[in-house]
Amino acid sequence: MAFADLKSKFIETRKVWREDKTNKEARKAFRAAKEAYEAAKSKKRSAKEETSGSPKKKQKKAGTYDEIRAAAKAAKDAWKEDKDDPVKRKAFRAAKAALAEAKADGLAPTPTKSEKPKRTLGKVNDARVYCGNLSFDLDEASLKKFFEPLTITDVYWMQDRKTKQFRGMGFVTFSSSEEAKAAIEKNGEELMGRTIHVDFAKARGADTTPKKRQSEYTKVEDREQPEGCNTIFVGNLPFECEEKDKKIRAFFKGCGKIDGVRWITRKKFKGDAKIFKGCGFITFEDEACVAKAVKLNGNDFLGRPIRLDYADNKKDQST
Numbered sequence: 001m002a003f004a005d006l007k008s009k010f011i012e013t014r015k016v017w018r019e020d021k022t023n024k025e026a027r028k029a030f031r032a033a034k035e036a037y038e039a040a041k042s043k044k045r046s047a048k049e050e051t052s053g054s055p056k057k058k059q060k061k062a063g064t065y066d067e068i069r070a071a072a073k074a075a076k077d078a079w080k081e082d083k084d085d086p087v088k089r090k091a092f093r094a095a096k097a098a099l100a101e102a103k104a105d106g107l108a109p110t111p112t113k114s115e116k117p118k119r120t121l122g123k124v125n126d127a128r129v130y131c132g133n134l135s136f137d138l139d140e141a142s143l144k145k146f147f148e149p150l151t152i153t154d155v156y157w158m159q160d161r162k163t164k165q166f167r168g169m170g171f172v173t174f175s176s177s178e179e180a181k182a183a184i185e186k187n188g189e190e191l192m193g194r195t196i197h198v199d200f201a202k203a204r205g206a207d208t209t210p211k212k213r214q215s216e217y218t219k220v221e222d223r224e225q226p227e228g229c230n231t232i233f234v235g236n237l238p239f240e241c242e243e244k245d246k247k248i249r250a251f252f253k254g255c256g257k258i259d260g261v262r263w264i265t266r267k268k269f270k271g272d273a274k275i276f277k278g279c280g281f282i283t284f285e286d287e288a289c290v291a292k293a294v295k296l297n298g299n300d301f302l303g304r305p306i307r308l309d310y311a312d313n314k315k316d317q318s319t
Helices: 003-019 024-052 055-062 065-081 086-104 140-146 177-184 211-222 244-251 287-296 313-318
Strands: 128-132 152-159 166-174 197-200 231-235 258-266 275-284 307-310
Touching: 003 024, 024 086, 065 086, 128 177, 140 152, 166 177, 177 197, 231 287, 244 258, 275 287, 287 307
Parallel strands: none
Antiparallel strands: 128 166, 128 197, 152 166, 231 275, 231 307, 258 275
């Protein structure tokens, strides 16, 4: 269709639509005619510029693109304040057409991606492993002997920020990633009476506490207390703990009267003395005391997050 015909159709459909703006068919026809007319107009303008061979005009507009866009925005804001004003509407349309023309001429700047630095938690060292559930009496020499013949190049013990007391966990760096993989195989083995946890170290800032243990520390509060339960299980206690009874009673002082404390012990070899396993059972005067006690689940006890759970009274008594 010739350019003149497209222009005539555009004017005609616009007139019909303005007479009845509720007519959806008229609006649809007007939009289609408008798009065709503007496309033909842009094509005609481009062809004219190519034949004239004068890029100077385009270069001049390029410096005013931001001004054209600002003018279009200002005209739009003015029209939005009073959409019934024909002068403002006409000014907005003219500014909008000028902006579209500038874009069609390729004057709009090419958008570039922001080069903001990505936030990272830190680099992961393939030769570094996390060691948890360690004995409070463990030293670097004993740790190196445990991991022999692997070569340890660095040991970082984790301490409480306030008390500076060893938290029973740390990070161990080996001479290579292959040795670190070999160290992972020792996960679950016993070191100084404790079953240690060994896993690849996460990036700095990541949570290094085993997910299973985290869920254990919060699980008991979400469960309903068994009927008649006046005994709780106590775990994750230091193996080397002098005056355990006195300290554990002081820990639960605000929960009520304690009727009895029973620690779990075992013999490593026949004839050896019994070794404390870091857990036990505490029997309170009544169920109300237990309800108060389990709220302390996960609190710090001698540098360790204590693990508490409801105990089966019948099972405990039969043990």
